[in-house]
Amino acid sequence: MAASVGRGVPVRLARMPVVDDLSRGRSGVYRRTLAGRDFRLLWIGSSLSLVGDGMTFVALTWIMLSQPGGTRQLGLLTVCYTLPVFVGGLLAGPVLDRFDKRHVLAADSVVRGLAMASVPVAAWLGEVPAALPFVVAAVYGLFKMVPLAGFPAAIPDLVAPEHRDAANALESLSFSVAGMIGPALGGLLIGVAGGEVVLAFDALTYAVLAVTALCVRRPLKPDASTVGRPLKTEAAARRFMGTCGGVRVLLRDPVLAATTAAFMAFNVAMGMLLVAGPWLAKNQLSGGPSALGLVLAAMAAGELAGAAAAGARQPRGRPVVAIAVVQLVAATGFLAVALAPHAPAVAAGYLVIGLFSAPMTVWAQSLRMARIPAPLRGRGFAILRTLMQATPPLGAACVTPLIDSGRLLPAALAMALTAALPAVALLAFALRASRC
Numbered sequence: 173m174a175a176s177v178g179r180g181v182p183v184r185l186a187r188m189p190v191v192d193d194l195s196r197g198r199s200g201v202y203r204r205t206l207a208g209r210d211f212r213l214l215w216i217g218s219s220l221s222l223v224g225d226g227m228t229f230v231a232l233t234w235i236m237l238s239q240p241g242g243t244r245q246l247g248l249l250t251v252c253y254t255l256p257v258f259v260g261g262l263l264a265g266p267v268l269d270r271f272d273k274r275h276v277l278a279a280d281s282v283v284r285g286l287a288m289a290s291v292p293v294a295a296w297l298g299e300v301p302a303a304l305p306f307v308v309a310a311v312y313g314l315f316k317m318v319p320l321a322g323f324p325a326a327i328p329d330l331v332a333p334e335h336r337d338a339a340n341a342l343e344s345l346s347f348s349v350a351g352m353i354g355p356a357l358g359g360l361l362i363g364v365a366g367g368e369v370v371l372a373f374d375a376l377t378y379a380v381l382a383v384t385a386l387c388v389r390r391p392l393k394p395d396a397s398t399v400g401r402p403l404k405t406e407a408a409a410r411r412f413m414g415t416c417g418g419v420r421v422l423l424r425d426p427v428l429a430a431t432t433a434a435f436m437a438f439n440v441a442m443g444m445l446l447v448a449g450p451w452l453a454k455n456q457l458s459g460g461p462s463a464l465g466l467v468l469a470a471m472a473a474g475e476l477a478g479a480a481a482a483g484a485r486q487p488r489g490r491p492v493v494a495i496a497v498v499q500l501v502a503a504t505g506f507l508a509v510a511l512a513p514h515a516p517a518v519a520a521g522y523l524v525i526g527l528f529s530a531p532m533t534v535w536a537q538s539l540r541m542a543r544i545p546a547p548l549r550g551r552g553f554a555i556l557r558t559l560m561q562a563t564p565p566l567g568a569a570c571v572t573p574l575i576d577s578g579r580l581l582p583a584a585l586a587m588a589l590t591a592a593l594p595a596v597a598l599l600a601f602a603l604r605a606s607r608c
Contacts, residue, residue, distance in 0.1 A: 201484055205338040210388045211330040214277075215339075217384030218323050219346040221281070224377030226354015227361070228288065228312065229253065231370035232305050234362050235291070239302065252306045254561075256313035261558030264317040268550025273326045273392035277385040280318040285378030287311040292368040292375075300368070308371075319381070320557050325549035326392050328541045334486075340537040341483020344530055348475040427492060428543055430601050431536050432556060436563045437594035438499060438529070441506055441587045443567025445525075448509050448583060451575050456512035463515050470519040474526025482531035490606055491539050495532050496599035502528035503595060506587035510580050 206212045236249050268276055287308045294300045323343060331339045361370045453464035487494030501524070508521020544552035567590070574583040 201338045205331055205335045210390050213384045213387050215342055217381035220377045221381040222346055222350035223354045224374035226350050227358030227370050228374045230355050230358035231367035232309055235367040236305055249309055252309040253313050256310050257316050257561055260314040261317040261554050264321055265551030265554030268322050268325055273322050274385045274388050277322050278382040280315050281378040281382035284315050285375040288371045289375040292372040295368040317554050321554035324537055325553045329392055336538040336541055337486050337534055338483040340534045341479045344479040344533055348472055352472050430598050434594040434598040436559055438591045439560055439563040440567035441591040443564030444571035444587045447568045447571050447575050452512050457515045467519045467522045471522040471526035474523040475530045478527040478530030479534055482534040487535055491535050492602035495535050496595045498528045498531045499595035500592055503588050503591035507584050510584035
């Protein structure tokens with residue numbers, strides 16, 4: 173179904189369904205996707221574990237702040253929480269491709285669950301060692317990429333190709349909901365029972381994920397995949413024997429390389445926004461913390477709506493064009509930073525970012541599932557998601573001098589251009605490729 177964006181730019185971009193559409197049956201694609209027992213089990217376990225993850229960082233930081241000199245140690249805790257992710261990302265992919273993903277996900281859940289449980293056990297036995305929160309954070313970071321890459325790598329084996337967008341949207345919805353519920357629930361439980369109880373709850377969610385992974389009946393090894401055929405040949409797959417080889421093969425696929433570069437640039441802009449949002453709430457927007465909550469809630473609401481819409485309607489014909497167009501629209505939302513101190517206008521920009529960035533993720537993930545060979549999906553998704561994790565800190569570092577000096581307009585333009593220019597390049601690439 174042809175549409176046009178702007179003037180003279182033809183785009184096969186699926187119409188985003190409105191609420192009435194969904195109420196008349198568009199949501200049926202989600203029911204059909206969740207009707208699959210194995211996918212439903214793994215999705216439920218993963219979603220509960222994500223809620224626990226959202227609680228854990230709040231709990232660990234609170235435990236750290238409760239210790240003498242805790243404020244000075246908070247930065248080290250953050251490093252332990254994030255830096256091992258990049259090492260784990262290089263290791264997780266080959267493991268996921270070598271072994272049954274059910275067993276890898278279960279083993280990961282057991283290891284991280286035991287790490288989380290060690291803190292409440294130590295507290296109940298007497299005293300939490302000063303180094304233990306750092307060890308727990310490092311274990312969490314080292315294994316974080318296993319489910320982040322393992323779940324999407326398993327989706328093509330669990331759902332039919334026509335349901336991949338819905339499955340990816342459900343994963344995106346899980347991230348958004350867990351990002352809202354997890355920290356809030358963690359803060360509530362800390363006030364009632366303490367941070368150690370929160371970590372015990374997180375350990376329980378890991379146990380649930382381990383059980384649900386082991387209850388999946390379908391083997392999740394590459395040779396068991398019969399749902400959909402990847403576009404790459406087995407000869408290409410054999411070149412993908414190591415992580416470095418995996419990077420080379422990904423870069424040789426122009427579609428994967430172009431979309432990944434555009435996404436990395438967008439995440440740089442998101443890293444800039446991570447600095448701008450709290451600064452605006454403290455210095456520009458009336459309401460302080462409540463204003464920050466307002467704009468973040470607007471983005472979360474946009475992400476929920478955008479993911480639901482993208483999962484219900486697939487982009488027809490040229491998904492790369494659709495991805496580029498929604499990224500361009502999302503980039504305009506960053507300009508709202510310059511509209512401070514008007515909180516509703518800033519919140520509207522956050523809403524636009526969330527609403528149009530969610531379809532980017534859903535559609536791009538389905539595209540990657542189609543282009544990455546089945547024996548290589550673990551490495552492929554581990555590499556791609558590790559790259560995505562690496563770029564927000566770069567944006568945060570780049571924009572801090574502008575934000576610190578109060579130069580909101582240059583900061584807003586930097587964010588918008590960082591997100592938009594790669595989208596323009598991606599759109600040009602897709603349109604040029606379609607004419608070849």
